[in-house]
Structure formats: C-alpha cells, structure tokens
Amino acid sequence: MRYSFCPKCGGHLELNEAKDETKPYCTACGFVFYQNPAVGVAAIIMRDKKILLGRRIGGVYEGKWCIPCGYVEWDEDVYEAARREFAEETGLFITIRGVYTVHSNFHNPNQHTVGIWFMAEEAGGELAAGDDLDAVGFFGYDELPELAFPTDKLVLQQLKQENQLC
Template identity: 65%
Template sequence: MRYHFCPKCGGTLSIEKTKDPNKPKCTQCSFTFYQNPAVGVAAIVIKDKKLLMGKRQGSYAGQWCIPCGYVEWDEDVYDAVVREFFEETGLKINISYVYTVLSNFHNPAQHTVGIWFMAEVASGTEEAGDDLEEVEYFSYADMPVLAFPTDRDVIEKLKTEGFIN
C-alpha cells in the first residue's frame, strides 16, 4: 500500500475490510482510495532514421529516454505530450498518431501507463530543458544507456518496423 492516510479526512487507510492492497478504505469516513496508475506521455520524433532522445537529470540522471512526462489533472493526453515535449526539448510538435501504449512497472512506488505518440517537429529550437540536460538524435546501433525498460521495447519496435536504423 503506497498511501496510509485518507485524502478526504486524514483518517487511516486500511485494507482490513477490502482485503485488496489496491483499494484501501478509510477507517473514519469509509472512503475507498483506488490506487490507479498515473498516465505518462512520450513523443517519438525521428530524423534521418534516428530517434530524438533526452539525457535525464534528477531521477535517472545520466540515463537517456524518449522525451516524456505526466498528464496533468484536467489535461488532454494530446495537449500533455505537446506541452511535455516542448518543456523538455524546446520543440513544438504536431502529433501524427498513437504509436503504442504500455504499462510501466520499473518504479515500484508509481505504476504508470505510457502512451507513445508519433510526432513531427513543427517549429522551435532544439534545447534541453525541464528534466533533461541534453537532447540528441541516435541511431539504433548507437543507443545510449536507457532510463526506462519500456523505452527499450518501443525502440525495438521502431527498429523492427523500419522507422530507425
């Protein structure tokens, strides 16, 4: 169980009645706290059969990822990926389509569902920002150390389908 206190009244959350660690119930107000995954979004931008990647700072510092971030409350997933990509790369993008959706289990404290979008650069100047310290295009053969196992799955799919070399 990740949380121990009720977000409504501050009472203690317990799984004694529900017997389900994903649905603790407040012992004071009986609120059921559903522990659902957060939604992450990432944009796949390819130039000359190379994939744009970002070198992380903060969590997973020094490792690389497909530029990504979380969907905010009341935010559309398409708006979120455009916002996150701009914050991290300085580039404005146009979304083409959803490429894949995967569950991420690499962080035991936060299960996420990731949505990877195919995108094209519309404008802007390539410059790392937010959670990234560098951005660079990589071929499949030159892929750096990755922060997230699901990015490896996406990259393998991109290679198999001929999007990257």
C-alpha cells in the first residue's frame, strides 16, 4: 500500500476485505482513497517526415529524449494542456489536429499515467528548449536518440509503420 494516512482526516488507511491496494479506506472517517492515474499530454510535430523531440533535464530521465509532453493541471482541458506544455517546452505555438493515440504508462512504479498524443501543426513562435528540456531537434526514425519513455517508442514505431516518419 502506497499511503498510510487519510488525506481528509489523517486517520489510518487499511485495505478492504478484497485487499485491493488501489482503494484503501480510512478507519476513522470511512473515506475511500481511490488511486487513479494522472493524465499526460504530448504533441507530435513533424517536418519533412522527422519528429520534434526534446532532451530532458533533471530527474531519472535526464539526458534522454521524448516527444514534448507534460501533465494536465486540475481544471484544465486536455487540448489546452497540450498547447501550454508544448509552448513551455519548445517555444512553439501549435494547433491541435486531433488525437493520434492513447497509451497507459507503467514505466514509473510510483505513478501510473495515461498519455494522450495529439497530432499538431506549428502556428508560430521560435523553436527553443525550455522548462523541462535543454535541447530540441527533429529526428528521423533511424537517427533517434535514447528515449526516456517506452510509450514514446510505441508512438514512433506507429508513425514509422504509417510512413509518417522516415
């Protein structure tokens, strides 16, 4: 069980009769502590059949590359989150064309996330790394750097199979 105390009253959390670790309950107030995944968003920008990737700074993924991404904030629309995160990390403004794919991410045992990858087009700005990235660049499939996230690899393989990535 990941947590021992109730976020509402501070009481002790215990497992229910089914021993379901994703739904401990508070012995003091009865609150059920559902542990749901966080939502992440990423935007795919292509130039000449190459994809824009960013190199991460800080944390366990430092120095590895990813499709520019981030978390959806509380009370934020997923489309707006994708536009905001992309601008923060790349300096580019984008227009979302649609959802490309969705995957569950299990690479971090402490945080289950669901990722939404959007197809997008550039709509202005200046390409420059920012926020969680220290470098950005366009890559073909055969020149991909070391990737941070296994699900990005799935997305890149799909783009390659669909002949969208050279």
